[in-house]
Amino acid sequence: MNIDRPVRELLVEPVVSPLPDGDPAGAPRSDGPDVRVPGPDVARRPDDPGAASPARV
């Protein structure tokens, strides 16, 4: 996914309720894994059309 060059940084206000209202499952969920997104030290060039950069999720 080539999104091209960075333009600017934004601080977008938190969405009050981004998630679906209610939870049909009703059960509390796990906090999930510690998802680590490797940085560009293991990434390819951003203009590489075939880049499967592990920095991107």
Add this chain to the structure above:
Amino acid sequence: MTSVPDLAEPVAGWRVWDLAETREGPLLVSPLRPVFWPPRRPMTATCSRGCAPSPSLPCRCGLYAMDELPRLHRESRGQGRVVGCTALWGRVVEHAHGFRAQFAYPLLLFLLPAGRPGVSQRLLRRRPLPDVGYGLPAATEVSSASPAEPARRLKQHYGVPVVVPSGSPADGYFPDDRLAGAVAAEAVRGLAGRREGDHTAHARFADAVEDLVGRRW
């Protein structure tokens, strides 16, 4: 005081996922890494290089999304089983053709018919997702020929509209620019409504999506 401008309006972008099946339900998985997007919780970006918060302008970490659905279709080249519009918030780096965000959650998903396994599906076979209480690591590729049942379960698990397009691969499955833009606009309007305490905005958004895609599919 920060030099980063505040943006009151929500941001929405388009991206792809693979789909992994678990005992608890289907999970959206990044097409690039065996990292899943948790259901009913925001996806949060982190960076092993220490960007705090992630993303930062000079780095390339973050949750990626493209600005336009047709552009995503051209760029993804058949990658991913699921295409969707996702809300983006927190720190967001705007790019010429998309975004990198700190937080994200899908707003609308298009479940495509099963095709060849994506990158993450191949990775999953070698390195299953960790057991995090979802009944994992029994994550396997969703390979049902008919997407109707996976779509129903995906909708239930993530609580967002899931549309099964009836178009052909030759059509690219996706609507044209105008229609895709309208869907994203409805997504953003729904988010804005909820920010203002309108708890029916989600239902109205789902209805609007159905109206929009119903004209096409």
